[in-house]
Amino acid sequence: MKIAVASGKGGTGKTLVSTNLFNVIQKSGFAVDLIDCDAEEPNALQFIHADLISQKSVTQNIPVIDKEACTFCGKCEAYCHYNAIVVLPKLRHIQVVEDLCHDCGACEYACPAGAISWKSKTTGTIRTYAVNNGSSLIEGRIEIGVYSSVPLIKEVMKSSHHRQLAIVDAPPGTSCPFIATVSAADFMVLVTEPTPFGLNDLKLSVEILQQLDKSFGIIVNRAGLGDHRVYDFIAKNKLLLLDEIPFDPRIAKSYSEGKLITDNMPNYHKHFLQLFSRIKKHLQYDRNSYT
Template sequence: MNLAIASGKGGTGKTTLAVNLALCAGVPARYLDCDVEEPNGHLFLRPVFTERAPLVLPVPAVAPERCDGCGRCAEVCRFNALAAVKSGLVVFPELCHACGGCLLVCPRGALSEGRREIGVVESGFAGDLAFVHGRLRVGEALAPPLIRAVRKHATPDRLNILDAPPGTSCPVIASVRGCDFVLLVTEPTPFGLHDLTLAVETVRELRLPFAVIVNRAGIGDDRVRRYCSRERIPLLAEIPDDRRIAEAYSRGQPAVATVPGVSRVFRRILAAVKRSVRATPPLGVLR
């Protein structure tokens, strides 16, 4: 089963939830950090990495003696990574999404596959827990291919917990698309609610089963609760605003390992997700 943890707003507790769920799964689990722009799960789980695989994308390389500047490659590139001018072709590899269209349309065979390393996938174990994360090269903006490379490690032999990046843009879509269930973590504040509604619209568009977790319950107001009730969204659990959880986080320690009794809420969340996934027929689309 693939369970994604997403949020809309950043800093609501995605990693806290994902790390603690993975640690009290009770079954063989895998933690996949899909926030490749700033992965942080390893700070809490401290895995030993056994594999390191750079991810290289094919980008156009031009042979100037063959290019007559016809510009068909630039016409077909929706990401504007190529410009044809009198002196030949100007290529911007950092804008390329590696679709290969320019190579297909070039009538003179002037383009070949160059290489651009966008990041690295590292995998290993933290005790029994399988661990995978991606690290995007600094300055690189194209996260989705690296996220997909991280997700390739998700196999059905384990409960795969995917820690998604914040927001609702392409990297989030790449992280949650096709998952069996999405948990949206929010905090009970106006900001939390605002970004939660965006995240809800996103997962509804992707037709993914989802539920909401309120973190730091006790601060703010009850508008998130009222919103969930109005929209008929299951509010699976409220994690209390507990200084001990924050202190454990600040030391890089998972709450379940340091705060007595706190694992109950995470086990309850997992049980509710499993019940819900069993009750929902498989999607068959967008997988």
């Protein structure tokens, strides 16, 4: 069972929720994984004390074109839906744009001259860290300059299949990395804030999850700031409001110091245990039960 914590925009408190939820679960004696899929800037490790136990590279195949064998017919360019091959027949020039390649193999299939071979390119690293009580932190970190984190995220999500429960820190936003993460999740926790930006991006996230037919609930972070339009949207659409985390300067101070509020503020330890109980209660229902 994978519970993904996501947000339509960065800075709403997604990592705050995922790390503290993981902390109270593993300290209750359950073996659970925390999967950091924010591959461009993973930071869960800053809050979790863990020891590195393994790491592996994630690679992608990149086409290599033999210009002596190539006839410059342009079929590889025509078959590539990602515009990763440029062919200039009159100049007898052909080039692979590696950052756009998705390793689909269409170019090799299309080439009548057999001029295409492959090389391996490292796109990221998956590191696994041991935490107390048999739990783990799994981090995906993309290589600098790699165009898309989606292949890496898919591999990171597969790394937790031996666990009965995993908390997933999803990438911010609603683009391809977000969709790659939530597609493999069983339940979504959307973290938002009571501001115009928070509401706008919450709407985008909700629309995507409804199209994907994913079960989800909403947490309003920094409750007490802004206005009530987020709550009006939740009520009007009969969405599940899982929790509110109040605006509390102590939370900001703890977070800036790399500390978990569930460790140094006992009331929040109880708060997140109650949140987990509410999530478990709704895991058996699909989205249509409350939307």
